[in-house]
Amino acid sequence: MSAATDNKGRIANVDATLTSVIGQLETEANVKKAIRESLEPIEEFSRSALTELNKLHSAPASDQAAICERCLATVAKAQPLWADVSKLIPKGEFYRYSFAIGPLCRSFVTSIAFARFILHDELVPAFTAANLMGLGGDDTGELQLTADDYLQGVIGMVNELPRLSINAVTAQNFALPVKIAAFVNDVFQSYSLLNLRNDQLRRRFDSLKYDLKRCEDVVYDLTLRGLTAGTAAEANGEKTNA
Amino acid sequence: MSAATDNKGRIANVDATLTSVIGQLETEANVKKAIRESLEPIEEFSRSALTELNKLHSAPASDQAAICERCLATVAKAQPLWADVSKLIPKGEFYRYSFAIGPLCRSFVTSIAFARFILHDELVPAFTAANLMGLGGDDTGELQLTADDYLQGVIGMVNELPRLSINAVTAQNFALPVKIAAFVNDVFQSYSLLNLRNDQLRRRFDSLKYDLKRCEDVVYDLTLRGLTAGTAAEANGEKTNA
Amino acid sequence: MSAATDNKGRIANVDATLTSVIGQLETEANVKKAIRESLEPIEEFSRSALTELNKLHSAPASDQAAICERCLATVAKAQPLWADVSKLIPKGEFYRYSFAIGPLCRSFVTSIAFARFILHDELVPAFTAANLMGLGGDDTGELQLTADDYLQGVIGMVNELPRLSINAVTAQNFALPVKIAAFVNDVFQSYSLLNLRNDQLRRRFDSLKYDLKRCEDVVYDLTLRGLTAGTAAEANGEKTNA
Amino acid sequence: MSAATDNKGRIANVDATLTSVIGQLETEANVKKAIRESLEPIEEFSRSALTELNKLHSAPASDQAAICERCLATVAKAQPLWADVSKLIPKGEFYRYSFAIGPLCRSFVTSIAFARFILHDELVPAFTAANLMGLGGDDTGELQLTADDYLQGVIGMVNELPRLSINAVTAQNFALPVKIAAFVNDVFQSYSLLNLRNDQLRRRFDSLKYDLKRCEDVVYDLTLRGLTAGTAAEANGEKTNA
Amino acid sequence: MSAATDNKGRIANVDATLTSVIGQLETEANVKKAIRESLEPIEEFSRSALTELNKLHSAPASDQAAICERCLATVAKAQPLWADVSKLIPKGEFYRYSFAIGPLCRSFVTSIAFARFILHDELVPAFTAANLMGLGGDDTGELQLTADDYLQGVIGMVNELPRLSINAVTAQNFALPVKIAAFVNDVFQSYSLLNLRNDQLRRRFDSLKYDLKRCEDVVYDLTLRGLTAGTAAEANGEKTNA
Amino acid sequence: MSAATDNKGRIANVDATLTSVIGQLETEANVKKAIRESLEPIEEFSRSALTELNKLHSAPASDQAAICERCLATVAKAQPLWADVSKLIPKGEFYRYSFAIGPLCRSFVTSIAFARFILHDELVPAFTAANLMGLGGDDTGELQLTADDYLQGVIGMVNELPRLSINAVTAQNFALPVKIAAFVNDVFQSYSLLNLRNDQLRRRFDSLKYDLKRCEDVVYDLTLRGLTAGTAAEANGEKTNA
């Protein structure tokens, strides 16, 4: 009889323990889902920012600054929304959910770095990028722009530059390719300083050398045809002021 | 003894039940086979239409219209055959067999959209494409061109354009690459505004960006060498006003 | 100027065409999502029915009928919910969404066939199974139990029987293994006369032979120990006359 | 101009060459299809033969001979059909199509070897099996029963014996398990003396050891309970003298 | 006693039957081994022929003919060895061993087709390829070059051409890429008219489109830079008349 | 010009280096092949030893000792052959080739341990097993029986014991099962002392518990029927002397 009681006790224990842990699992799944939903409106802004930048490829040089400003303005619109995301993340658990947040951060870095390059001929620092996104304030808690996401986002932006360089030539804008080639060269040399593991960042870094080659090729083409005269001075001169 | 009856009863019941169900499966297998066979002559026309279009890659500009007209004529020849397919499909079961019909529809859409682009510089609407194929009449019953098949067919056509652009240059036709780049740019821009959730389509659409780049590269090469005179201004100049 | 008009016209045309088609895709995606959500409460019942049946493995013979009745009652609770699913499916599009409905149907067939076998020693016909699920009424429209889903559900049920046979012995229920072996033998015999062309089903049905062997092994163990007295004679004795 | 001729010449040459070769491939594909169709009615008989033998598992000892005779009669009915298959195979190309014919041969060997074992307690020789199938006459040309197919068929038959042994006990036939165990032991012993290099066959032959164990288990169970009286002594006693 | 005789008889029967069949298998295994060994020296020549052709990638235009002649000479050296292979194959069993001979044939076809294309700008017919390999004479009996192996060999050769086209440019040979593109275009055009049912071959042939694109890209690059003067006109100009 | 010389020098260096290393690779491949061939005659003996032991299953108790002696004699015949193997292995490289030697050692351990258990009711120590195989002498150099091979070989032998136990009962030898069960129990407890990795030894160890259960079951069966009387004393009494 005590065996029977024991058995019943054991089963009750199993029931209670498993019910509780499965409940916890569900709670977690709900947190994940809530975070994903809270990211959706931000993703909308991220997509708009990229679409705006896409116009650079067919716009005349004179419109470029305006396009970039509109892009940064779109990024800024997302700023208040991060607080909603932040509230959903339990204390100390940012890295638990970074798998969902990371891709979005990378996309924003791509947009911001792109716009800032066109506007100021600079590689936007991670700190500045985070600020422009609206991270790092009191209300965004532990949310952060990780080094990995920043570094990947920047490469995403460099990947767009060969296309822009080529379309600039089509639009008779011969200064931009020179500016681009110098920038990509600097970025490539900087990334070469890193020791990378066999991860996604490494794979993306490997792609940079082809972008560099392509951007250099355009400058070769222009130089050969004497199309960089003056503009080179213009582009480089500005850079020193940036 | 009642057990014996039960046993015999059960055996008979099992037998009857399985025989009837497997009979149904056989019927279905036969319908599938009949549909596949009825599609074979249509596939023949589909292949001919594509082969005709293939000639665009090595034809001079002056022959292009004729090639496209012959392609559309071939498509038209398949029209009456769809009625045979339609007759084989039981009421309400179009989607049961769409896995077999879909690929063929996509191939036709590719041919039609290609020919119409060359002839009229337009993206053929789904409705028009279905009509040209011969779908949508009374005798084709439930047969239809689904949105998914239409879009995949269109993408299949855009995938062909970079090759045509390059071969046009080889054939000294410098106007076509400009026209192609503008068209692919339009398709790409329109698409990037939309929020496409279907994964397979999304991946294919993303491939368009690569096609666009290649088309832009050709225009770049021509611009650099001053070979787009007139045409480039025409196509690009207007784009900036849009 | 006419070129400009052309350009604008083409852009507008491309935009309108793609927007309309992608709109259709969105609509479809929404229907899919709605159907999936409408299936969720039904899945809940399906899981409950299986959990109920799972109790057969540790229950004494006297509880079996009650368990099976409760299982069928759970299945019955899902009946009214199918009407909600049916409403979501556009006319003629059942087979478009059957990929989502099929697995659920199979699971119900498994439960129903299992319960009916224990209760009535029969292979439930497809028609009856559909009725018990609540399909086939006026309000369930085009929803149907396909032959393929029925058969797969039945095989799924037979796959469970060897385990039940073994657990029945543990629970000192010596009649059940004899009944199970006779039933599986009937299913196997009937099947082996049929020429099933569908490859996936064929492979699953071939697996039944292994199940049959395992069921026969149990009867062998009981016979050796004289534990089938009566039941064995009943089931086997008659079989030899058949 | 001579280049033009060359070009045309090359195109014609390429065209002619490929058309002729692909034509050959079509012919081959048609032969394959015809052979497959000519095998279908034979497969029907093969299935019937196996289904007949399947009855051994639930039949009383007294019915076994009749079942086996009916099985061999069914096999015999397929004999005239092989001539049709033979006519389709071009001279010297039997091995080109043996991939399609082999599985059927194996299935027939399984049936024949099974029936002959029950009837005559022998391992039917390959030559006899081929004759019973109707191969080896003038009208079956190059068709043959390969050594590999024969052996695989035999193994397929031995794989059935443990099941028969167990069902024999259930049906109170205690002599058959002893006869089976002795036979499987003989096959296994003969085999283990041979050095078989063919990998697939080796693996299948290794599976025999498992069958042998199961057959021995049944004899053990019977011995333990004194149910082998006479038969065991008969079979085993002699074995020790062998 | 009669049981004992039976037992001994059965054991002897089983033994004799299995020994004889396994003996046959051994014989076959030996034939297989002998054939494989007889192919080894031929494989050596096949590898040498490919290694020779590999030099085309870095050779100046003036050396190409000599390389191809040496390649064909190497192929010719293998001719007498096929007779040794042929002797090992029992009458009517070529297709039994074609799995071992086929890959070698394909490799030879690749070499021959490659060399003949460079030397004579032609697609070597299957008949000629077989002759150059040394097949089809009296002493090579049933050995033959199958349509399938021929086609796979040809595709293998076309797959190499884009690489050669690119390396030709590096070696300042600007005529070869034009010749290559025209040839690949011919092969692709002819093929696309044919309805190839063999799935594996179809997939390989479909890959040719990608090769064609790559070859066309090279011609494009040359055309842009005015490096095809003469040759381009020759090859393309005529093509338009075709 | 010095660049040209440099280049030639570099190519010569590459040629020399690679030719040498590929030569070394071939030498190694030859060593491997030679070792494999030198093992073949030993494998022959290993197979014979196992075939001899196989007779235990159908032999009367009185013949068992003789069978085991013959088995050990066969093992002994292989002793001189190991010296040939040893000569082929370069100094210090036993473990480089143990992948080829190991399986053979395991098979010998299985035979030896089996024979010694029947003869002396003991688990043969690794040292003794190595001696009986002929390893460990001066002429077998670095050849050794590794702990892993010994441990796996012993399990291979235990895997055979349930079958022997069962066949002993069939042959009315009721002492052997008791002896076997005690032995397997001891071996199982010994292996339980080891901490295993997830490797092959672990997987084989996991199988031991089923062998133990099966052997114990036989003793249960005999005890229940009073068939162990006397023999148990006999078997166990002897064991203490062993």
Add this chain to the structure above:
Amino acid sequence: MADVMMAEPSSSTSALTRREHLAKTFEAYRAELDANTETRERLIILSRSITQMSKKLIFHLHRGATSGLVARAKNIRDGKGKEKEIIANFEKIRAELGSGESAESFWRWARPVSPGLEEYIEAVSFLFYLETGRLISLAEVQKGLSNPQTEEPYVVVTPEDYILGMSDLTGELMRYATNALSTGDHETPLAVCEFVRTVKVYFDGIPPYQLHKLSKKQDETTRSLVKIEKVCYSLRLRLIEFADRPDILRQMASRAL
């Protein structure tokens, strides 16, 4: 062209300026990435060591699980000692990650730690089952992996980790039940069978999207359960045959120990 030539020097000077500036930034990134790589390597080493020790603990427990009561109690005591050694390694992991302020960082390094953690959970739950016959709870596992003073967790045990560990436990229980049968212990297999069946039913109810890795493990659990059920089946047949000879059954059981 002269312009270009003239532009060059200034261009390269300014490029160097930006490049130098970037170099400084990226050298900091390099230091960060290198430090991360080293931390990851150290955690992998600790995790591997935890795996090894946990596997050893499981073997140790199996050795004592089918012994008599006294030996069994000693075996469990020894097992607890081994568990302490494992926990010491988790303490080292915590030290590696820093504590207090940077407590969050555990999540950053969860991936290299998790293989060891899963194996530990399997071992500790087996130990707990043998001692109490009960299923250890997630809270109890977490408590064992926390600083006894501050109650700060060394590593956080998620429901996922716990469930996957329990799933592995069923495999060890299968071995335990089968071994028990051979020693004539007729209660353990039945108790284990009920236990594993309950666990399986609960886990079957977890929707696959919530815990993707579970579905493969559930197949393994099902295989284990089927094996245990077969053990119970043999046991039942044996008990029936020995129904009128309990003496022999007792004798046989004692013989095995």
Add this chain to the structure above:
Amino acid sequence: MADVMMAEPSSSTSALTRREHLAKTFEAYRAELDANTETRERLIILSRSITQMSKKLIFHLHRGATSGLVARAKNIRDGKGKEKEIIANFEKIRAELGSGESAESFWRWARPVSPGLEEYIEAVSFLFYLETGRLISLAEVQKGLSNPQTEEPYVVVTPEDYILGMSDLTGELMRYATNALSTGDHETPLAVCEFVRTVKVYFDGIPPYQLHKLSKKQDETTRSLVKIEKVCYSLRLRLIEFADRPDILRQMASRAL
């Protein structure tokens, strides 16, 4: 039945005797297996560390490979220092395996060591190529991995290891050639192309059964070669276009540095 009962005690006593005897033997096996496991773990840790350091060395070399002559020389000098650190780890592996008498044991532990060894060979051959433009030989690799005094190898480099390492080298050379193009270096791509093509031709000649792992790596080598060939192709087109403007070509090349 009484006999059985009586037989029991003696049976269990004697069983204990044999069991105790076996227990002693198997405790020795346990010690041996446990020691092996620990050795393997230590070797894996060393091997992983060698892998990390070799990867770092390769990155380091790429950083300097496209610089000017002086910077390049310094980069290679630094690289050699890093190589020395890696070799120190191989020395530790040798120490782990014991030396002299038990020299053979390297082969026993080749598997856990080989991933690190392969990565090292890749790194050192890249270093050697950058310094000398030549292919390092197997003997040279082995010499670097041997005690300079006794010439006893720390680990043995087999032709397999060497060939697989060279196969990986082609991937790094592809990166080197591509990077070189962007800096206006027009000779490196052509030299690398010739080099990789030669290596590939030799490796193509190795029958697959002699080195199974090579065939997958050859696919990778082919991909690398095709990429290098494309670089050479672009280079040729560029050189042709600039044929009458070598001044611009020079200017562009210097601009990149």
